[in-house]
Amino acid sequence: MTDRMADPLARPASTPDHSPEEARLRRLRIRGWRRGTKEMDMILGPWCDALADRRETCDLDALEALMEENDQDLYLWVSGAVPTPAAHGPMIDRLRAFHDIAPRA
DSSP, X not given: OOHHHHOTTSOXXXXXXXXXXXXXXXHHHHHHHOSSSHHHHHHHHHXXXXXXXXXXXXXXXXXXXXXXXXHHHHHHHHHTSSOOOGGGHHHHHHHHHXXXXXXXX
């Protein structure tokens, strides 16, 4: 009798276990690419990819709060056209740094 037959409910070796953090990152990745405006898709999508691939790190609670904002406000904050609310300042700064976007003077 093989090990597989001994435990028919065992996960296949090819199925990874996903932590709650990984599940959040996967959801954020999808939300980053499906915003509603192409401009924000192109700004948030690659950053969320980098986060999900562990090339970047951030406070996931702060990122989720940022993702709740509407695209028009986000775009104005990232571009520096209007001041960023203090609550989102650190995340907008990291997003700008990721894309080498300098805020307007």
